[in-house]
Amino acid sequence: MVTWDPAPRRAEDSAVTLSQLMEVTDANVLGNVHGGVIMRLVDTAAALAAMRHAGGVCVTVSVDELSFLEPVHVGDIVTVKACVNDVGTTSLECGVRVEAESPVTGRRVHASSAYLVFVAIDEEGRPRPVPQVLAETDEERRRRREAKLRREAKLRREARMAHKEAVKAARAAEKG
Numbered sequence: 001m002v003t004w005d006p007a008p009r010r011a012e013d014s015a016v017t018l019s020q021l022m023e024v025t026d027a028n029v030l031g032n033v034h035g036g037v038i039m040r041l042v043d044t045a046a047a048l049a050a051m052r053h054a055g056g057v058c059v060t061v062s063v064d065e066l067s068f069l070e071p072v073h074v075g076d077i078v079t080v081k082a083c084v085n086d087v088g089t090t091s092l093e094c095g096v097r098v099e100a101e102s103p104v105t106g107r108r109v110h111a112s113s114a115y116l117v118f119v120a121i122d123e124e125g126r127p128r129p130v131p132q133v134l135a136e137t138d139e140e141r142r143r144r145r146e147a148k149l150r151r152e153a154k155l156r157r158e159a160r161m162a163h164k165e166a167v168k169a170a171r172a173a174e175k176g
């Protein structure tokens with residue numbers, strides 16, 4: 001049986017940066033880079049940060065936000081930065097920032113931002129606990145605070161949905 005080190009880990013230690021040149025095969029019908037190409041890079045970078053932090057396999061359970069802020073062009077160098085913002089018991093929220101740079105003109109834009117949730121799993125594919133995250137800088141503390149707010153808001157939304165469904169089911173049962 002594998003055992004995982006439960007000691008808290010610094011956010012900085014699991015941060016990931018991936019860079020990739022965007023090629024013609026990455027283009028959509030408009031000639032810009034296909035959103036799906038960016039999404040794949042976002043998921044990969046975030047998963048690597050989650051796995052580094054958890055010290056084992058993590059799977060994506062939710063893409064909570066993914067914004068495309070600027071188009072990315074063929075020939076751009078895309079840099080994807082991901083880090084663990086906060087953890088629950090078995091889940092981890094990762095934040096991702098995507099920048100695109102033209103090596104020809106030097107133009108650099110913030111192209112995309114995303115928040116994804118991963119769950120660390122054991123050899124049987126069951127959720128397993130992850131180490132706490134040590135947020136040491138003001139920015140890391142802000143990220144952790146905001147991740148907690150997103151998690152709480154999501155739980156409230158889910159509770160509201162469950163309540164709505166329960167009311168619907170009760171009314172349907174009353175009608176017979």
Ligand SMILES: CC(C)(COP(=O)(O)OP(=O)(O)OC[C@H]1O[C@@H](n2cnc3c(N)ncnc32)[C@H](O)[C@@H]1OP(=O)(O)O)[C@@H](O)C(=O)NCCC(=O)NCCS
Nearest residue numbers: 059060061062087088089090091092117119121125126127
């Ligand atoms: C990951 C998986 C094992 C979790 O199983 P589960 O029965 O949902 O587990 P739980 O309900 O105990 O939830 C585990 C954690 O995930 C979190 N979670 C589950 N679904 C979530 C969602 N949609 N959004 C955010 N968090 C979620 C729970 O809040 C819990 O967090 P915590 O332990 O930090 O409090 C299961 O959902 C799974 O195998 N999913 C498929 C993952 C996959 O294949 N990903 C690739 C996508 S292509």
